[in-house]
Amino acid sequence: MFRVTSLAEMPDAQINRWIRRIALLFVVVLIAFVAFYAFDRFRAPTAPIVDREMAAMEEAVRADPADIASRGRLADLYLAAERYDEAIAQYSEIINTGKQLEAGYISRGRAYELKGELEAAAADYAKVVEIGTTGEMAGVDAMLEMAYYGLGAIALQQDRADEAVEQLLKALAIKRTDADAMNLLGAAYVQAGTPEKAFEPLRRAILFVPTGWPEPYLALADAYTATGGTEQAEWAAAMAEAMTALAPGGSGDIAGPAARLEAIADGKAGLDARIGLGLLAETSGDTGLAADWYRRALELDPQSKAAQLGLSRVTDGTQAHPDVVPSASPEGSN
Secondary structure, eight states: OOOOOOGGGSOHHHHHHHHHHHHHHHHHHHHHHHHHHHHHHHSOOOOOHHHHHHHHHHHHHHHOTTOHHHHHHHHHHHHHTTOHHHHHHHHHHHHHTTSSHHHHHHHHHHHHHHHTOHHHHHHHHHHHHHHHTTSTTGGGOHHHHHHHHHHHHHHHHTTOHHHHHHHHHHHHHHOTTOHHHHHHHHHHHHHTTOGGGTHHHHHHHHHHSOSSOSHHHHHHHHHHHHHTOHHHHHHHHHHHHHHHHHSTTSOOOOHHHHHHHHHTTTSTTHHHHHHHHHHHHHHTTOHHHHHHHHHHHHHHOTTOHHHHHHHHHHTTTSSSOTTOOTTSOOOSOO
């Protein structure tokens, strides 16, 4: 049995020794705690999640070169990181297996396109077309649609507008809701010298995706300018300016574009201008003002799909027609 000695029974010298020991122990513990906190608080940051995943996929491919799923994921990560040569090498390995050919060619084509090697990209997209058009599901083949889109985009970059129109129409025959393809088709019509054909696809593009990109508005401004639609061109140019300001890295200042739209809100482009003002207010978070502008647009055209959709968004769907869907025909003055 251990004997417990109370402090009252200890001589003064022994008590002093215990006090010094306890004080020393406290100092040691304090130093250890501070060191641990400093290490935990200020240690070097860990690698980003994407880097860790990339490293994991690289290890998986080294461990099993036949693992197509891991190789494909690694290639996609390289592509996202703009490491195009490495992405191309991985996609090429997948293609060489003879498996997942459509996916391999469409992805490698995209990598070549982003790298600026347009001829190589077009060759890969053409391979997808060759494979996809012989399949039973060609009419709904998403990769075939992407290949047509890629060929159209490349043709447009190379000033072959008529060919671009042909390819983009094929893409839209597979996926009628592809706003990007609609936008490029409209731009191709303008470049081909037939701006009057651009209105329909460009307006459909902004009906599906009304904010977040200036491109369809810029193309519409060119189309209206070419056909003498002065106020409509001003509406489109103002919207393009607003979308550019709201884009990442933009000024965020939409006062100027809003003033331009208000100046034509009672003119020939009044419907478009009022819907545009509603969109800008909605994007800025002012749902009350947005609702007012959408209602004013409906005063001009009670059947306006864009105004009905806008009003539905800012009023929780309580004040718009319940059957409105964005696949309806585009509107506005041509």
